[in-house]
Amino acid sequence: MSNKILIADDDKNVLSGLDFLLAEEGYQVIQACTPSQVGDVLSSQSIDLLLTDMNFDRDTTSGMEGLELIKNTNQKFAELPIVVMTGWATVDIAVKALKAGAKDFIQKPWNDEHLLATVSTQLQLAAAQQKTNSLAQHNRILQQESFPDTREDIIAHSSEMRHLLSTLEDLAKSDMNILLTGDNGTGKSMLAQYIHKASARRKADFVSVNMGAIPENLFESELFGHSKGAFTDAKENRIGRFEMAQEGTLFLDELANIPLSQQAKLLRVLEERKFERVGSNRTLDANVRVVSATNADLSNMISEGGFRQDLYYRLNTVELKVPSLAERRADIIPLAEYFLRRYCQKYNKPLPTLTNDAVKAMQAYDWPGNIRELSHLMERILFTCKDSLISSAQLNLNDSGNLLSKSSLDDAKSTLEEIEKSVLISRLELYEGNVTETAKSLGLSRSGYYRRAQKFGLD
Numbered sequence: 001m002s003n004k005i006l007i008a009d010d011d012k013n014v015l016s017g018l019d020f021l022l023a024e025e026g027y028q029v030i031q032a033c034t035p036s037q038v039g040d041v042l043s044s045q046s047i048d049l050l051l052t053d054m055n056f057d058r059d060t061t062s063g064m065e066g067l068e069l070i071k072n073t074n075q076k077f078a079e080l081p082i083v084v085m086t087g088w089a090t091v092d093i094a095v096k097a098l099k100a101g102a103k104d105f106i107q108k109p110w111n112d113e114h115l116l117a118t119v120s121t122q123l124q125l126a127a128a129q130q131k132t133n134s135l136a137q138h139n140r141i142l143q144q145e146s147f148p149d150t151r152e153d154i155i156a157h158s159s160e161m162r163h164l165l166s167t168l169e170d171l172a173k174s175d176m177n178i179l180l181t182g183d184n185g186t187g188k189s190m191l192a193q194y195i196h197k198a199s200a201r202r203k204a205d206f207v208s209v210n211m212g213a214i215p216e217n218l219f220e221s222e223l224f225g226h227s228k229g230a231f232t233d234a235k236e237n238r239i240g241r242f243e244m245a246q247e248g249t250l251f252l253d254e255l256a257n258i259p260l261s262q263q264a265k266l267l268r269v270l271e272e273r274k275f276e277r278v279g280s281n282r283t284l285d286a287n288v289r290v291v292s293a294t295n296a297d298l299s300n301m302i303s304e305g306g307f308r309q310d311l312y313y314r315l316n317t318v319e320l321k322v323p324s325l326a327e328r329r330a331d332i333i334p335l336a337e338y339f340l341r342r343y344c345q346k347y348n349k350p351l352p353t354l355t356n357d358a359v360k361a362m363q364a365y366d367w368p369g370n371i372r373e374l375s376h377l378m379e380r381i382l383f384t385c386k387d388s389l390i391s392s393a394q395l396n397l398n399d400s401g402n403l404l405s406k407s408s409l410d411d412a413k414s415t416l417e418e419i420e421k422s423v424l425i426s427r428l429e430l431y432e433g434n435v436t437e438t439a440k441s442l443g444l445s446r447s448g449y450y451r452r453a454q455k456f457g458l459d
Contacts (some may be wrong), residue, residue, distance in 0.1 A: 074101035185372030204248030212257035230279025
């Protein structure tokens with residue numbers, strides 16, 4: 001669809017000439033002879049660019065009518081690009097027009113190529129700005145939906161979670177690094193967002209990065225950015241996660257998956273609060289607050305040489321364990337009801353009710369997949385439940401939820417490999433073949449998962 005341009009001038013010959021020139025380039029052209037007509041057109045139609053004279057009936061030299069038109073248009077249609085033109089061009093009028101909100105200035109008689117280039121440039125800039133604004137608005141909406149603004153936005157009926165939130169609120173006021181530990185699926189990412197929202201950095205960005213998803217050869221580029229030409233595929237400059245999170249919070253998820261060879265580079269940034277993009281010698285400040293999370297035993301990894309002790313101490317000024325769902329049983333049913341409501345809205349389905357026996361079964365279950373498992377179960381049950389009531393039989397927790405039966409663990413004849421294979425198969429079934437979620441729930445990187453899958457012939 002071609003762009004629609006409104007041209008405003010009190011000279012009929014100018015209007016005709018511009019109409020012909022712009023129409024030849026494929027633009028839709030609308031004409032206006034007075035500032036009031038411009039207002040009428042803008043109020044009734046969607047216009048992509050305004051090309052206007054600076055002088056109309058009032059006088060032919062001062063440009064005051066044009067300046068008033070620019071100011072009035074800018075107040076009502078702030079995103080509309082305005083290009084002004086006049087036969088009495090002076091530096092003074094040009095400066096005033098640009099200060100009033102015009103994007104560019106053309107002197108009559110115009111050069112066709114210059115005028116067309118100016119129009120094209122302003123349309124492209126406006127489209128890019130609109131896309132940026134749309135993306136920013138989208139991101140704000142996503143953040144509003146996913147970021148808990150207050151404690152009331154987090155389901156925490158249990159004393160364990162209430163105590164954790166109280167501690168996080170106190171720590172958020174400081175600028176110290178925080179390490180969140182605990183099983184997969186316990187909500188560490190959400191709590192990292194909550195720390196950001198409760199901190200003095202909340203007006204800046206919260207940037208999350210899954211350390212297990214970064215290939216080792218791209219580690220520096222992802223975290224610190226790179227300059228154009230720094231390596232073969234560096235076609236343009238790219239900012240890294242530290243730069244994205246400037247003055248905000250950087251969340252390092254799956255911390256234990258950082259390759260040992262790259263840990264020293266992260267340590268240096270945390271110690272010096274400075275970094276350089278790959279291929280650049282310009283030093284940038286790392287003004288970020290780091291929150292990290294892992295389900296791994298970092299102390300054990302340090303003993304085995306898999307994680308640097310100095311990096312560990314830099315990241316865990318404070319270390320907090322997030323309780324598993326089995327450790328916060330008072331939250332199980334409120335969480336289940338929350339997920340049911342959310343998925344009913346998403347899929348436009350009526351809200352079912354959990355029966356008493358379903359409630360008892362859920363409270364007695366150990367939830368090895370934690371909140372993530374509960375969320376998936378509530379989403380799935382909406383499509384398998386045939387009426388308005390959800391019974392314990394429909395939940396089928398004993399069959400679908402247990403990752404490894406007690407009898408398998410107690411079987412003295414089972415080898416370690418047989419147990420590991422059984423766990424892998426059960427977890428894969430639990431997450432319905434989703435490799436990413438399966439790997440996360442087991443504390444594995446994708447490559448680590450695939451190695452084990454290949455080992456047991458499951459690939």
